[in-house]
Every structure is written in structure tokens, then in C-alpha cells.
Amino acid sequence: MTEPMNLKEMIRLFPGFDGATDGRDEYLGEDGLLYCSKCRTPKQSRFEVGGESLLVGHVCRCRAEQLDREEQEEKRRRQQRRVQLWRAEGLRDARWHAHRFEGDDRRDPNASAACRRYAERFDSMLESGCGLLIYGQVGCGKTYLAAAIANALLEEGRYVLMDTLPGLTARLGANFGAEREHWLGKIARAHLLILDDFGVERGTDYAMEQAYEVVNARYRAARPLIVTTNLSLSQLMQEQDLARRRLCDRVRERCLPLCVSGPSRRPQIARGLWERAGDVMGG
Ligand SMILES: Nc1ncnc2c1ncn2[C@@H]1O[C@H](COP(=O)(O)OP(=O)(O)O)[C@@H](O)[C@H]1O
Ligand SMILES: [Mg+2]
Ligand SMILES: [Zn+2]
Known part of the structure; x- marks a missing residue:
């Protein structure tokens, strides 16, 4: 059994140790090593090097655990910040966030x-x-369910873009340029692309061309696309206009049809508003 080392000796052997024991958080053990008073594990290790005893300082167990926790917490905060940023950028309509x-x-x-x-x-x-091709009557909750998928995936660290076709083509902006390439890249590579209210737009040739470019970029990347639409499946299949037909064909090829049924919620929402208005105005 070696003699307990005195502080002077420890300072000599381990320059990082300044000997500033405050008498509360640490104590000198019988083996001459510095211990944490909270978890009673050593804050030093002794090595024999060439016949000399060398002390190396390190954190005790409770401090290591605390550092771990802080690191986890910081990681969690960084992830939350990223989710918020991606939600703000990816989900155009703020109502979808909820x-x-x-x-x-x-x-x-x-x-x-x-x-x-x-x-x-x-x-x-x-x-x-x-x-998915989410279809059904106006107001039955197609957009709600698509956005719920978007939010669930965002929370898992996925990048999701949810927008309308006109919204996306507006993001593409001018015909050329870095902005356009940037967004085409995101459209192709996002983990999930959601096109809300697909098929309501009856646009100019130019708008159709832009829409086709968006859908085709996604199609070629072979990544999942969800569309919500008020059109029926047969309407989508019987599209006469050639440009729109090309769009619908690509959607139908990649998206499983899912019908959302049930009465529209919108009249109910409107009724709720009227009832409240009635209350306010005295019945
Ligand atoms: N599953 C749901 N749970 C709660 N509220 C819903 C749900 N689906 C829709 N709503 C509400 O009903 C309204 C219409 O839904 P929405 O998703 O916009 O319909 P759609 O896209 O089919 O026209 C919205 O105000 C929405 O918040
Ligand atoms: Mg909708
Ligand atoms: Zn400790």
C-alpha cells in the first residue's frame, strides 16, 4: 500500500490539478486519489510510467452523467429548432402546422x-x-390528414414539402437561376412531397408546363408524393386535356388511392360560427 500523496506532490505529478479542493465537492481518498463527494468515485487515475507514478485527472461518474444529459438535451434542442425551421419552410399554410x-x-x-x-x-x-392519392368531397378532411402525415414525419427529422401546385411553381420563380435550381432540387429530394388541392387549377399553357415540371421532377426522383384532390378517381382517369392527362397519369402511377368519406365539416364549422355569433348578439 502506497503512502497517500500530499497535495504538493499531486500538483507536481499532475500539472492540470491545481489543488483547489474546496473541501465540499471532493476529498482525498486513502489511495491518494481525489474523489467526488457526491458520487464517491475518483476524479483521477494513477499510471506507472517508467517507474514514476503519474496522476491523470478526469471527471467523476456523476459529472460524466451530467455532461451526457446536457449533451442529449442540447441535441434535442437542436433537433426541435430544425423541425421548427423545416415546418416553417416546408408547410406553406400556417394552418397546416396544427x-x-x-x-x-x-x-x-x-x-x-x-x-x-x-x-x-x-x-x-x-x-x-x-x-397516396387522397380524394373525397370538399371539406371532408383530406388536407387535415395529409398535413398530419407531414407533421408526424417532420417530428421524426424528415424533410417534408407541402404546398399547392401554383404555390410551388411560384417558389420556382423565374425561368432560370439559382433559386429555381434550389427549389427543383428540394422538390426532387424532399423525403415527402405533398400537393394540396391537386387538379383545381385550370391554368395557362405556361402554368401547365410548370406544374408538369414539378410532378415530373418528383416522378423521376422516384420519391413518394401525396396529393389531395376534390376530383373523383374517374375524373382523374378521364381527363381529356393532354397536358393535364400527362400529370394525372404520373400521379395515378405512383399514388395509392385513398377515399376520405363522410359529410363535409365546413357547414358544421359555419354553423358553429353562426351559433356563437347568435350568442354574442343575444340569440
Ligand atoms: N380529422 C380531423 N380532425 C379534426 N378536424 C378536422 C379533421 N379533418 C378536417 N378537420 C377540420 O375540418 C375543416 C375542413 O378540413 P380540410 O382538411 O380542409 O378538408 P378538405 O381538404 O377535404 O377540403 C378544417 O377546418 C379542418 O381543420
Ligand atoms: Mg383541402
Ligand atoms: Zn461525482
Whole structure:
């Protein structure tokens, strides 16, 4: 058993150790090593080098655990910041930010379950490039469910772009330039692209050309695409106009049809508003 080392000796052997024991957080053990008073594990190790005893300082167990926790916490904060940034950039309409599966009233339980499954199994959807064609009456909750998928995936660190076709072509901006390339790249590479209200736009040739460029960039990247539409499947299949037909063909090839049924929620929402207005105005 070696003699306990005195502080002077320790300072000589280990220059990093300044001997500033405050008498509360650490103490000198019987083996001559400095210990943490909280977790009672050593803050030093002794090595024999060429017959000389060398002390090397390190953190005790509780400090190491605390540093770990701080690192995890910092990582979590960084991830949260990234999710917020990506949500702000990727989901054009701020109302979509609040559409979550947690708030889903499951008025159409089958559609809700299918969308949840889609988000849960997104790895294999990404691998196969399989998307969804969410169709149904106006106001039945197509946009809500698509945005719920978007938010679930964002929380898992996926990059999701959700926009309307006109919105996306506006992002593409001018015909040439870095901005355009930047957004075409994102359209192709985003983990998931969601086109909301597909098919309502009856645009100019130029607008159709832009729309086709967006859908085709995605198609060629073979990554999943979700579209929501008020058009029926047969309307989508019987599109006469050639330019629109090309668009619809690509969508149908890559997207599994999913019908959201049930009455529109919009009249109910309007009724709610009228009732509240009635209350305010005294019945
Ligand atoms: N699953 C749901 N849970 C709760 N509210 C919903 C749900 N689906 C839709 N809503 C609400 O009903 C309204 C219409 O839904 P929306 O998704 O815009 O319909 P659609 O896209 O089919 O026209 C929105 O105000 C939305 O917030
Ligand atoms: Mg909608
Ligand atoms: Zn400790």
C-alpha cells in the first residue's frame, strides 16, 4: 500500500490539478486519489510510467452523467429548432402546422388509420416511392390528414414539402437561376412531397408546363408524393386535356388511392360560427 500523496506532490505529478479542493465537492481518498463527494468515485487515475507514478485527472461518474444529459438535451434542442425551421419552410399554410394525428377526430376511421399507417411505415414507402392519392368531397378532411402525415414525419427529422401546385411553381420563380435550381432540387429530394388541392387549377399553357415540371421532377426522383384532390378517381382517369392527362397519369402511377368519406365539416364549422355569433348578439 502506497503512502497517500500530499497535495504538493499531486500538483507536481499532475500539472492540470491545481489543488483547489474546496473541501465540499471532493476529498482525498486513502489511495491518494481525489474523489467526488457526491458520487464517491475518483476524479483521477494513477499510471506507472517508467517507474514514476503519474496522476491523470478526469471527471467523476456523476459529472460524466451530467455532461451526457446536457449533451442529449442540447441535441434535442437542436433537433426541435430544425423541425421548427423545416415546418416553417416546408408547410406553406400556417394552418397546416396544427393538423396533428393527436387532434384527429377520426370522423372517417379507415382513412385516419390508413394515414397513420402510412406515416408509421414511411421507411418502406420511401424505399418503394409509394405515395397516396387522397380524394373525397370538399371539406371532408383530406388536407387535415395529409398535413398530419407531414407533421408526424417532420417530428421524426424528415424533410417534408407541402404546398399547392401554383404555390410551388411560384417558389420556382423565374425561368432560370439559382433559386429555381434550389427549389427543383428540394422538390426532387424532399423525403415527402405533398400537393394540396391537386387538379383545381385550370391554368395557362405556361402554368401547365410548370406544374408538369414539378410532378415530373418528383416522378423521376422516384420519391413518394401525396396529393389531395376534390376530383373523383374517374375524373382523374378521364381527363381529356393532354397536358393535364400527362400529370394525372404520373400521379395515378405512383399514388395509392385513398377515399376520405363522410359529410363535409365546413357547414358544421359555419354553423358553429353562426351559433356563437347568435350568442354574442343575444340569440
Ligand atoms: N380529422 C380531423 N380532425 C379534426 N378536424 C378536422 C379533421 N379533418 C378536417 N378537420 C377540420 O375540418 C375543416 C375542413 O378540413 P380540410 O382538411 O380542409 O378538408 P378538405 O381538404 O377535404 O377540403 C378544417 O377546418 C379542418 O381543420
Ligand atoms: Mg383541402
Ligand atoms: Zn461525482
